Amino acid sequence: MNRRNLLKGLALTAMLPGRPALVHAQPSAMRYVFAHYMVAWPKGGPNASVDDYAAEFREAMARGIDGFALNCGGWSVSEPLYKARVLQMYRAAERFGGAFKLFVSADGKAQDELADIVRTTSAQKAQLKQDGKTVVSAYGLGGRDSGRCETLMREANGLGVWFIPHFSPSSGEATIGEEQAAEIAARSTSADGYFYFGAAAPPDVVARSTTLLSSTFKRIGKTLMTSVTPYYRGLSSGTNYRAFETGGFSGMAKEWRAAIDSGANWVQIVTWNDWAESTYVAPIGSALKARVYDARFGELLNHTAYLDASRYYIKWFKTGVRPAIENDALYYFYRLHPVDLATDLARAMTDPSAVPPRAATALTAQIHVTAFMTRRATLTVTCGANRAVFDLVEGVNEVSMPSAPGRPVFELVRNNAVVLQKTGEAEITRTDFSSAFNYFSGSL
Structure with a gap:
C-alpha cells in the first residue's frame, strides 16, 4: 500500500464498526x-x-x-x-x-x-x-x-x-x-x-x-x-x-x-x-x-x-444564508509607497525599510476597493494623475486601479447623484517607506 x-x-479507521474510539466527539x-x-x-x-x-x-x-x-x-x-x-x-x-x-x-x-x-x-x-x-x-x-x-x-x-x-x-x-x-x-x-x-x-x-x-x-x-x-x-x-x-x-x-x-x-x-x-x-x-x-x-x-x-x-x-445588502458600503486598501525595489534602488541601499519582503507572488501597487452595493452605481477613483471609472452591480464588487502619489478620492454616483464621496486619509508617496509594505485601509 x-x-x-x-x-x-x-x-478512516475510527469509523469502522466495532472499533473503540478514544473519544466520542461529534x-x-x-x-x-x-x-x-x-x-x-x-x-x-x-x-x-x-x-x-x-x-x-x-x-x-x-x-x-x-x-x-x-x-x-x-x-x-x-x-x-x-x-x-x-x-x-x-x-x-x-x-x-x-x-x-x-x-x-x-x-x-x-x-x-x-x-x-x-x-x-x-x-x-x-x-x-x-x-x-x-x-x-x-x-x-x-x-x-x-x-x-x-x-x-x-x-x-x-x-x-x-x-x-x-x-x-x-x-x-x-x-x-x-x-x-x-x-x-x-x-x-x-x-x-x-x-x-x-x-x-x-x-x-x-x-x-x-x-x-x-x-x-x-x-x-x-x-x-x-x-x-x-x-x-x-x-x-x-x-x-x-x-x-x-x-x-x-x-x-x-x-x-x-x-x-x-x-x-x-x-x-x-x-x-x-x-x-x-x-x-x-x-x-x-x-x-x-x-x-x-x-x-x-x-x-x-x-x-x-x-x-x-x-x-x-x-x-x-x-448559512447570503445576507441582503441594506446599505451601500465601500472599503479601500492600498500601500503608501512603491512596491518595486528597482523603482528606488539607491534609497534601498541606505534605508532597509525600502527593501521589499520575500514574497511568493508579486506585491501590488494598486488601490483596491471592495464595494457592497444595494443597486447598480458608478464608482470613480482618482489619485494623482490616475483615474478609473467602474460600473458596480448589486452585490459584492472587487475592483482596483494602479496607485500614484497623492491621496485617493472615491466618488460613488447613482442616477446622476453623488451617494458617497471621500478622500483617503493616508497619502501615497514615492519616498516614505516607513509603513514597510503594510496595507492601509479605510471605508465610506
Missing part, C-alpha cells in the same frame, strides 16, 4: 466565529486593565465575533504574565453575560502546563464549553516532534477537555493537499477536531486547504476550525520578513467563501492583534496609524476595514 492510501486508511452544530488573540501584546499595552479588555471584546462583538482564542506562549511557570492576563480577560468577559466566550490556545511552553490551564479556566463563567467539556486549542502542538504532539493530545484527552489543536503535517504547512489532509485526520484520533491556522500562505492555498480539510473532517465526524487572514507581512527587523499578497480584501473574501462553501464548522480570524505579522484586524484607535504596545512594531496602519468588510461574511457563515 502506498503512503497516501495508508494515511487515508488510518484516517462535530459542532454551532457555527462560531472567533479571533486569534495574542495575549503577549494586548492593545491596551503591557498594563492593560479589565476595562481595556472589555473594550476590545465590545469591538469584536459589534462585528459578530463570538469570542477569542487566547494564544499563550507561556503560562504560570514559564511566563506568569500570561496566566495573569488571561484571568483578567475572563473577568472582563463576564461583563457580557455569556455572550462572549474565551478559550486558551496553548503555544510553545504553555503546552507543558495543560493541566493547570484546564484547572484555571474550567470554572470560568466565560469559558467556551462543547459537549459540557472545556474547550482548549493549541498552535503548533508539539513543535516538529510528532511523537510529542500525540502525547499532548492524549494528555488533553485524559484531562477530559474538548481539544481542537493545530499542528503541521510532516511535510510542513505551506500546502495542504490530499495526502496532508489524510495525515492530519489520521493524527487527530484522540482530538475532537483540528484548527487550520493558515495565515502564512497565499489566499488561493488557504482556500484550497480549507476545502480539503473540511471534506476530510466531515468524513471522520470531527470539527474543523479553519482560518481567514487579512494580510501577512513579518517585521523587516527580524528573520520573518516575508509577505503574502491578498489584493486588498479580495484574498480574505476568498478565504471566507471557502469556509462558507465547504461547510467548515468554525472560523478563526487570524489574527485580532498580531502586530508583528500585520495580520491584525483590531481597531488601533486611529483612522490613519498608531503605535501599539511596543515601538518595535513601528507605526501600524489602520486595518479596521478588513474587520468591517468581514461582517457580511461572518453573518453568511453563521446563518
